[in-house]
Each structure stands twice: as C-alpha cells, then as structure tokens.
Amino acid sequence: MKFSSCNGKEEKYSRLREAIKEYRNSPGPLIQILDRAQNIFGYLPKEVLRFIAKETGFSSSRVYGVVTFYESFRLHPVGKYTIKLCLGTACHVRGASAIVDEIETLLGIKRGETTKDRKFTLQTVNCLGSCALGPVAVIDGNYHGHLTRRKVGRVLKEYQ
Ligand code: FES
Incomplete structure (x- = not known):
C-alpha cells in the first residue's frame, strides 16, 4: 500500500508497521496495535483500519468489531x-x-x-x-x- 508523504503520513504508517511487527505475536495483538495506531493518528480512520487488517491478516470485520466494542477507540477525530x-x-x-x-x-x-x-x-x-x-x-x-x-x-x- 502506497501513501503520499503529506502531513507525515508515510512516517505515521511506518511507525504503525513497526507496532504491528512488535505486537503481532503477543497475546491480544489487535487491541495493542489499535491502541498504538490511535496514538499515532489521533483516531482510527477507515483507511488505517484497512491497513491494519491487511498487515495483520485479521478480517476487516474483526478489526472493526474490536474498535466498536471498546469505548476507548475513536473512529472520528477529536478536538484539542x-x-x-x-x-x-x-x-x-x-x-x-x-x-x-x-x-x-x-x-x-x-x-x-x-x-x-x-x-x-x-x-x-x-x-x-x-x-x-x-x-x-x-x-x-x-x-x-x-x-x-x-x-x-x-x-x-x-x-x-
Ligand atoms: S452522576 Fe456521578 S458524577 Fe454525575
């Protein structure tokens, strides 16, 4: 998956890739990866969820299901x-x-x-x-x- 470098997007996805590598084999990896992704992006846009599903092998519905189950995950940007x-x-x-x-x-x-x-x-x-x-x-x-x-x-x- 290719992304433009505007707004440090490429760098953010690079950090997310590292988090996926780090947590892939740990127990409950999806929650930890999503948590890290939210720290990096500030929230969890659909594009990031698709990226995580592709990179981890979890289905999109599984990823989305975890995000919507836990109140701490945000699908929309939040204010200052x-x-x-x-x-x-x-x-x-x-x-x-x-x-x-x-x-x-x-x-x-x-x-x-x-x-x-x-x-x-x-x-x-x-x-x-x-x-x-x-x-x-x-x-x-x-x-x-x-x-x-x-x-x-x-x-x-x-x-x-
Ligand atoms: S009901 Fe407990 S703080 Fe409002």
Whole structure:
C-alpha cells in the first residue's frame, strides 16, 4: 500500500508497521496495535483500519468489531479539548440535560461531535465519580462542578 508523504503520513504508517511487527505475536495483538495506531493518528480512520487488517491478516470485520466494542477507540477525530459531561442520575436530577443543551448551542455541535475548528469534542458519560459536584464536566482533565447554563459558558471561554 502506497501513501503520499503529506502531513507525515508515510512516517505515521511506518511507525504503525513497526507496532504491528512488535505486537503481532503477543497475546491480544489487535487491541495493542489499535491502541498504538490511535496514538499515532489521533483516531482510527477507515483507511488505517484497512491497513491494519491487511498487515495483520485479521478480517476487516474483526478489526472493526474490536474498535466498536471498546469505548476507548475513536473512529472520528477529536478536538484539542474533550468535554466529558456527566448525565448520570445525580447530575441529571440537578439539571445536566440543560447543560448539554447549552453546550450544544454554544459550540454548534451535538453530543459525540467535534467543532469545525477541532477545538472541542463533546461527550456524555454516565458518572464521573464526583456526584456531589453535579452537574459536572471534565475538560482537559479539569473538573468543573455545580454547572449552570451561565457558568458553563464562562468555563468554555477559559479554553477559547
Ligand atoms: S452522576 Fe454525575 S458524577 Fe456521578
């Protein structure tokens, strides 16, 4: 398979080839290879999945099946900042749905999407283990609790 050298693509595929060689004979090689591929490319585009299937001999459906089974694998690029907003019970009863609506409006994206400038990705989760802070979101590893519609706008500005 030949790739153009734009954006260091060739170099990325070369690193992926090395990872495939390294993990080929280890237990559970596919997960390790996919994990390395995601580190290299930032996510797992279809083209990369086809490459992995071809190089490893695993069927495309097996590769795709593993990717879609584990939440940690991403099929789409993510933004510089990932917003993980909790919609678990404790946060839900304190108005987390309104916070999601507000973020979607402010950023012009829906859950699971990334802004066009690739700055933010919005994800919802079931619990962040900080129920007392609800509604709570984690952005770039920072916890933001007791969110209100007004407060979440201010919080997002910190990352602009
Ligand atoms: S339910 Fe939201 S942090 Fe636990």
